[in-house]
Amino acid sequence: MADEATAAEAQPSPAVGGRSGRPLSAAFVRTVTAPGKYHDGGGLGLLLRVEPTGSKRWVQRLTIGHRRREIGLGSPPVVTLAMAREAALANARLARDGVDPVGERRRARETLSFAQAVDRHLSSKLDEFSNAKHRAQWRSTLDSYAGPVIGALPVAQIAVADVLRVLQPIWATRTETASRLRGRIEAVLSWATVAGHRTGDNPARWKGNLDHLLPKPAKIARSGNQPALALADTPRWFAAVAQRPGAASLALRFAALTAARSGEVRGALWSEIDPEARVWTVPAERMKAGRAHRVPLTAPALAIIEAARSLPAGRAPLIFPAPSGVALSDMALSAVMRRVHAAATTDGDPGFVDPRSGRPAVPHGLRSTFRDWAAEGGYERDMAEIALAHTVGSAVERAYRRSDMLERRRSMMSAWAGLLTGAPSTAAAVPLRGRQ
Template identity: 40%
Template sequence: MPKRILEMTAIEVARLREDGDHSVGGVSGLYLQIIGASRCWMLRYTHLGKRKRMGLGIYPTISLAVARDSARAAAALVQTGIDPKRAREDEREAARMHDAKQLTFKQAGEAFIKEHEPGWKNLKHIDQWKNTLATYAYPKIGKLLLSQIDQAYVLQVISPIWSTKTETASRMRGRIEQILDWATVHGHRSGVNPARWRGQLEYLLPNPDKVAPIEHHEAVPYEDLPQVYKQLCAIKGQAARALRFVIFTAGRSGEVRGMKWQEVDLFRAVWTIPGERMKSGREHRVVLPPQAVEFLRNQPRRKDREDLVFPSPRGTFLSDSTLSKLMRDHKINGVPHGFRSTFRDWAGETTHHPRDAIELCIAHVIDNKTEAAYRRGDMIKKRVAIMKDWADYATSETTNPA
């Protein structure tokens, strides 16, 4: 029997030149396949009665010794009933899928925003997400794979600003937590979320409420409201008129500033705010007291593209800062959003109207989920009475509220 059938040396393998399959011995079925300048290790084997061939690498990148080790490992799999070629393909596919799932934190953050952006109505909210991530998170953990991010990396982002910019840091923590939760659901990472507050970071960082207590929207005391409304009546301009309508409806500043004439039914005294402009995402019917209806009848209407009820001089949306500045300039202690608290305090402390009806007036969700599930209507008749009493109270010191 020729020596090459038994076992060739590395030197003898290097001298092979003839095209074809050359058995090198040492392991049954191991060959060096030569086609022109190409040299490749091949293993012939039989699995489930079928003859198969499996490549083991290119010579001389893969040495004779390594080729024999690979051939022995493959032969061992065949002995256990496993197809080594199929096993290798499955392993490579698993590795490919694993690599495909590996995202950096920045890639995950951008994907998260893109996926959720259609449901975010507030452009300012979208900008805040993008800007805070770009400012605080991406420079420190943006290039890290999601699987690499642990508590230490999360703390690198939020610890430096936890005491100086507590609200920003707290929101940043929450955004990192949401992105990592999203990544877990999508199969990009596994395990406990390192940005979670309860049970984890709460033991490593001081409570944000104690570091920087929450500052609630400053509100005009309800005892002062009639005088404040009278003061606003003496101020010219759309900002003052918008604030007066905020008072009439106990609505949010953004809802009033974005109000359009097609949303108003003066005959039925109802203003219907579409879901895309509501914080809750659900359509809300606002009851208009008689004073608000008369107010709108006297409100000049511009035939422009936006058809806004309270347009700026250029026909665009009034900014929230415009309303806030007016209150500061005229020494009205409060902010536009605070009039909702003024209404809630007045209704709760001076009237006997049903609590749930009061909450619906300001588009708050009923706390009791069971009760909310059974309540199909929006208590419109009860809200009519509440808003009339409120408007009567607000205009009690004003001779011509419209």
């Protein structure tokens, strides 16, 4: 009984117009069920209204000029306590200047596009990202997939059908990316609702919405692994890619030779290459695990780096830049693979497909092909996992492991390069000039 009394005392008074003097907490907002009006305090006029049905909604009471207004700010849990406070503060500032927030929101809904909403949402959320890489990933995903489809649409007009036009083309083939994209679209539209740029349900919400229209990510039969090349096809595929000019083709071959992730290759800098040691060191901030990763460079990999000097933007800090000097997009490497596959499917040839799923291979699947090759070749498991920059062993084991097996991995990567290029494996160096 004492615990119940203490809990009751901790809750703000539900009486209409009553004020406890204490601000609401996120836990209270989540758990309160008793009907009433719960004031947040702080002078913003924000309160949580709980209906007898159990539904909850945020309301703000403001005086604008001589007129008292009640403004709806959405409902938990979509609109959190922090989001409601942020919107209430923005409204209070407008009211102080004699501006009606409701009218302002109505005007904003008529003009703000999704692309503009992305800009504004991200500008307010930058501090929540742990590093620049996460910020870039957030932005890149929205720009690459959502921007071309709904970027120009007013956020007030975006409906479920528009979100589906973004997600459906990649839902079955790039399920993890599509799932993250959906969450990011939902976050942007949720911000737009709280900020007054749209009303109604969030069309990107999963539960009770898109889950009725799209298969659950975990249930998509073919989404387990990224489609990988069959080992028998790797020399033919590598030769086909080598016939294509441009930075994306070079980067794709370099990714295959190093078993690196696409993002690590696309962001590779000349300053990360040690020509004497024949090593590429990817700094921690560009690695998924947050640790620097050394990659031994075989003769074919060094030859590709040399070839990159002749690219149009060869003076850029990036090794594989786009013609404008900026980093290649993830779609650039995927496009090369699609074109190579399409060109190979003539005359009844199946092209370059995953032997398990039958789907066309994608850049990330090259890492799976390498891992299969290493396992079949009898290479030590830890050495292959380190080559993929995976976390190996427990925290204690990692603390005592001083070596990253660089030279042993060099021999393994040389043999892998021999398979790709169809040449005898060799670790011999290709003369690599210093940066001009």
